[in-house]
Amino acid sequence: MRHLRLSIERDIEQAMEGMDLKDTRRRYRDHNEFVVLERFLAQPVVGQFLHEVDLLADDVNRNYIPGHKKGGSVSFYALLNKAPAILSLYRSPALLMFLSRLVDAPLMLCPEDDPHSCALYYYTQPGDHIGFHYDTSYYKGKRYTVLISLVERSEHCRLVARVRKRGETEEIRETRIPMDPGTVALFNGDKLWHAVTPLGKGEERIILTLQYVTNQEMGPLNRAFSNLKDAFAYFGPAALLRWNPSKGKG
Ligand SMILES: [Fe+2]
Numbered sequence: 001m002r003h004l005r006l007s008i009e010r011d012i013e014q015a016m017e018g019m020d021l022k023d024t025r026r027r028y029r030d031h032n033e034f035v036v037l038e039r040f041l042a043q044p045v046v047g048q049f050l051h052e053v054d055l056l057a058d059d060v061n062r063n064y065i066p067g068h069k070k071g072g073s074v075s076f077y078a079l080l081n082k083a084p085a086i087l088s089l090y091r092s093p094a095l096l097m098f099l100s101r102l103v104d105a106p107l108m109l110c111p112e113d114d115p116h117s118c119a120l121y122y123y124t125q126p127g128d129h130i131g132f133h134y135d136t137s138y139y140k141g142k143r144y145t146v147l148i149s150l151v152e153r154s155e156h157c158r159l160v161a162r163v164r165k166r167g168e169t170e171e172i173r174e175t176r177i178p179m180d181p182g183t184v185a186l187f188n189g190d191k192l193w194h195a196v197t198p199l200g201k202g203e204e205r206i207i208l209t210l211q212y213v214t215n216q217e218m219g220p221l222n223r224a225f226s227n228l229k230d231a232f233a234y235f236g237p238a239a240l241l242r243w244n245p246s247k248g249k250g
Contacts, residue, residue, distance in 0.1 A: 001084060008088040011045045012095050025102055032164040033103065033188035041148065041182040045089075049150055052083040053120065053206060060122055061236040068131045072122030075115035075235035090118040090210050099212060102186065103144055107212040110139075115230050115239040116211055120150075123157050123205040129198040132162075135189030138222035141215030143189040147207050149179035154203035159185060161194040179207075 019037075028035040059078035064070045079086055089095065091109060100107045110117030123129070137143030147159065159177040176197075177185065187194075189211075199205060218226065231239050 004084055005088045008085060008092055009094050012092050015040050016098055021101060028102055030165060033191045034163060035186050036177060037184040039180055039182045040184040046150055046181045048085045049208065052086055053150060055082045063233055065233055069233060071128040072124060073234040074120040075239050076117045076119055077115055079118055086208060105214050107144060108216055110211050110213055111216050115235050119209050121207045121209060123199045126201045127198045130196045132193055132195040134193060137190055138218055138226040139213045139215055140217045141213055144212045145187055145189050146210040147185040149181050149183045150208055151204055151206040152179050152181060154199055154205045156197060156200035157203060157205045158197050159194060160197055161192050
């Protein structure tokens with residue numbers, strides 16, 4: 001496990017080599033706290049994650065909310081048991097430091113009982129999609145989303161976002177964002193209005209999501225709402241069994 005952690009740290013350091021942090025920070029700020037890092041992770045790293053994705057085939061929970069969402073998800077709890085490389089990425093000190101510098105805020109991991117902290121999204125059946133939404137923070141601080149493309153064998157299924165340029169308030173461009181494997185999209189969840197368009201026949205798209213926060217505390221009502229949403233829209237009622245309401249935070 002230690003060897004794996006060190007190997008992932010090296011991969012992250014390699015990914016950051018040659019990256020112009022100043023320019024990336026400027027792009028992030030210019031697009032209202034949203035940036036895409038094309039092919040940030042090299043193919044061998046993605047391949048390592050895909051091996052774990054294969055092991056998780058039986059853990060995918062399918063969900064359907066008419067008019068809003070259809071797809072599959074694997075929660076943090078399943079990843080805990082079967083995906084050490086993906087977890088090493090989520091917990092990587094090098095990645096945490098890099099992201100904190102990029103967004104200019106001290107980021108933390110989500111608490112261990114948040115099923116969404118590190119998860120997989122599957123678009124594998126025709127019509128799988130999610131409608132426009134914010135990744136609202138129910139925490140007492142900000143919540144940042146990192147999306148990492150693992151599979152994008154699709155012409156139809158795309159991340160679409162209303163990307164607001166700094167200083168522009170009237171015109172908001174709706175942008176379709178191709179995400180080749182290894183590509184990262186990073187944004188402040190409360191600021192990016194985004195969706196994923198429906199998958200076509202015979203296509204497949206798999207995304208790894210990492211969530212980071214600036215405050216690990218969550219009020220009890222927000223925790224209840226967040227857990228119910230995760231159970232019904234993403235990971236299934238089993239995710240609720242891990243929840244201890246008496247803790248009142250996530
Ligand atoms: Fe989202």
